Amino acid sequence: MTSRERVILALNHKEPDRIPMQDSPWAATIKRWKSEGFPEDADISDYFEWDLAFFGADCTPRFPVKTIEKTDRFIIQTTPQGGLRKNFRDYTTTPEIIDYPIKTKDDWKEIKKRLNPDFTRVDWVSAFYHFNEAREKGKFICYSGGFGYDILQGYMKTEQLLMTMVEDPEWVKEMIMTLAELNLVMMEFMIKNGFSFDGAFFYNDMGYRNASLFSPDTYLKTHYQADKMAYGFCHSKNMKVFLHSCGNVKELIPMLIDAGLDCLQPLEVKAGMDLIELKGKYGDKLSFMGGIDTRLMSDPDKTKIEQEIKTKIEVAKKNGGYIYHSDHSIPNIVSFQDYCLVMKLVKKYGVYEHPEPSVEATVLEEKKEEAPVVEQKKKKFGFGRKKEEKIAQPAGSPEIKSEEKKKGIFGKKEKTTPVEKTKPESKPSEKKSVFGFLKGKKK
Secondary structure (H helix, E strand, O other): OHHHHHHHHOOOOOOOOEEEEEEEEHHHHHHHHOOOOOOOOOOOOHHHOOOOOEEOOEEEEEEEEEEEEEEEOOOEEEEOOOOOEEEEOOOOOOOOOEEEOOOHHHHHHHOOOOOOOOOOOOOHHHHHHHHHHHHHOOOEEEEEEOOOOHOOOOOOOOOHHHHHHHHOOOEEEHHHHHHHHHHHHHHHHHHHHOOOOOOOEOOOEEOOOOOOOOOOOHHHHOHHHHHHHHHHHHHHOOOOOEEEOOOOHHHHHHHHHHHOEEEEEOOOOOHOOOOHHHHHHHOOOOOEEEEEEEHHHHOOOOOHHHHHHHHHHHOOOOOOOEEEOEOOOEEEOOOHHHHHHHHHHHHHOOOOOOOOOOOOOOOOOOOOOOOOOOOEEEOOOOOOOOEEEHHHHOOOOOOOOOEEEEEEEOOOOOOOOOOOOOOOOOOOOOOOOOOOOOOOOOO
16 A cells, blocks of 8 residues: 555544554654664654645745854754744754744735745746656655644744734735745746645644643634635645644634644644543544654653553554654654654554455545635736636536646646635635635625
8 A cells, every 4th residue: 555545544534464664763863763773864754654744835035145154063054934033053943033023014014025936936847857756656745834833933923913813814825824824825826837735734833731822713814815725725736724823722613723734744742732631522523643742752761651551542543643753853862763663563553454445536525514615816927827717626516528728837738617606604704805806796
């Protein structure tokens, strides 16, 4: 069974040959592992038989990165968002944010001018090479990108951002929508020019140790519209949607499901995200990725990590809907030997006795509730398309004859498929979107 088949089955709540696997070791962790026996020239994903691969575009304002100061321990640099950060040289901790680019609405207006789609936002040569390599290996391939509160922290001081979410939610929603739409336009552009994606992996940390960083009501006012738009767009492309959101986000899960989320990651144990509890409560509506406590991986008593993996995986893998991942990322206190044991245990307890047939026809299924069809207004960004066209119809709808359009940027003829227009659900107020994805009236 290929990785792609395995992940598709799991996300459709079916049982593959084993649970899919993926993880996120720090760069400092990989450096340690290489000193402890990990082959110097090995690909870590292949070595541990991980199943996913990730590709994306640079959706920042692309300010030049400059080194302001460097010592034996620290480095101070400007960021692509226009901020200033101090970090350890080995990047093993969260950086100290010294300055932020957005302090007023006028600051945002200037940054917004730099957030237009552009051909150079994708590293085409390197990305195509690795994409074709991953496709040849049978990986489940994701578009990877971020928008929302977590990304805005790179632009605005956290305290100011949280206060603005309450005092001026429409402004925050505008910023989130702008970043979300830039990701979707770039995803569409990559698809039009040779990439194909099985899923989308979006990241937006919204929780801390005890709860979400803002209320469900604030989420609805600031994030919901962008999430629903992005998830619906991906579903129209037959792509499943993952969300990486650290911390305790339990109270946001019902709204994320309503927006169309397929899989939540990483289920941080120290923040109270209990994989078994969540599987029991939402397992028929949502898949899960993660939830294995990294703190136990380096414990000298190896029965602790075995009990953690055995207990959680045996429950989470039932009827599919689970992908192995640590509950955050692998720190450099975990040795190579420790992690090899983790992988051995995951494979041992993650095997299914009676896997579903591995048939390519088991493609990504549509959710029972039909996702809204998203429209995209083509602008003159030099992509070789000027007319307005609609995004491809969702899977499962009747086949409609395509019409040929003018040649695209690489000389290939593009096709557009007319679809029946559906009215997307709009809980918060909707405005016409920046790049034409939504055409709703403000309520």
